[in-house]
Amino acid sequence: MSRTVVAGYDGSAESRAAAEWGAREARLLGAELRLVSVREPVPLSYAALAEGRRDETDQVARAAVDGLRLRHPAVDVSLVRLSGRPGELLAAAVDDAGLLVLGSRGLSGFGGFLVGSVGQAVVARTRRPVVLVRAGEQAADEHAHDPSGIPSAAAPYRPVVLGLDTEGPDTALLTFAFEAAARRDTALRVLHSWPLPPYFAYGLPEDPELDARLAVDDAAALSEILGPWRRKFPSVVVREESRPGKPAAHLTEASKDASLVVVGRRVRSSPIGGRIGPVTHAVLHHSAAPVAVVPHD
Incomplete structure (x- = not known):
């Protein structure tokens, strides 16, 4: 940079x-x-x-x-x-x-x-x-509470939160998030959301076995992507979270205990100009912490 x-x-x-x-x-x-x-x-x-x-x-x-x-x-x-x-x-x-x-x-x-x-x-x-x-926004807002329960810039940083798409993980986005966490000497909380099975939309009976299998598969995919990055940034504690549902909702909730939220924006050539994307747009409007938008191909 x-x-x-x-x-x-x-x-x-x-x-x-x-x-x-x-x-x-x-x-x-x-x-x-x-x-x-x-x-x-x-x-x-x-x-x-x-x-x-x-x-x-x-x-x-x-x-x-x-x-x-x-x-x-x-x-x-x-x-x-x-x-x-x-x-x-x-x-x-x-x-x-x-x-x-x-x-x-x-x-x-x-x-x-x-x-x-x-x-x-x-x-x-x-x-x-x-x-x-x-x-x-104050410097203390990025930090954890001190022993008295008051946010303090002298306390450790809150985690950096990264919203990650496992189908198209981008090097620039991951690099930015890991470096931000390393600079702050704090944890990197990586969130990925996978879509709920179709029966939720149609009111059909739940399939716990299918839910469990989808959760295991998605968590495994997330771990595989992050493995090389853990080795590249050994000082950064990585917390992997794979959850069903809407990614913007999970990122917004996670922002309440974050020093920084990192999301991506795919760069597209368009005659009507650039776009932010629905998830990033939602996070920008509802995050409780500063938001970094990282453009990538």
Whole structure:
């Protein structure tokens, strides 16, 4: 991975959370952090007003950089200002970097977050991993509780959760997840879901013997895929979980005790643009932890 983490920044609470998460990740990677601030074009009649707002935005961005440098002295923080369409420019800004971090609004009353149109466009377009972070995300949220029962950044990291498709396991996705767990010195919890037998849909009697056989076969397939990766990353404790049902539901539940959820996005050439995929889309909207979307062929 390139030693640069890019974070989209517009002064909002979401982008501040993304910048802080990006700084923490840059420290783990030994990388630099590049804040990218994008100004959208305005009609000429609004140019004077827009110029005043630009000056204010620049001041806020510079203050953010100064604050990040104070809070994360080990990280080299820089600021890049661009003008144009945010979705296009943010996707392009990460071409020479290893990771893009974006903020998303939290869903009031729910554990997940709302991915706006810019975030969805960037996730669907870029060939680099993108991490979505909720507004209000704190460093302590990624860690287990301390002995007093309070989340603390001094406590060990919560596990990294990986959603894996055993029919098409991708090297880039597995590498990202194992490296993320290794950096955090935490466990990697790998979840795979297999479809329920047809009788569930038609209200037919259950077949416990068939259920058991399907479960054993699926668990064996998952173990076979992960075997070489266990040997490649011997320091990472791997927890394999093969479950029947909907993968998005299992990943959402697992996110409640995760430092990071890792999912894939298959890159497809399409005349109507990129797609995120139904499982990844659902996880993005309902995860209680930051979500890394890793594009792969």
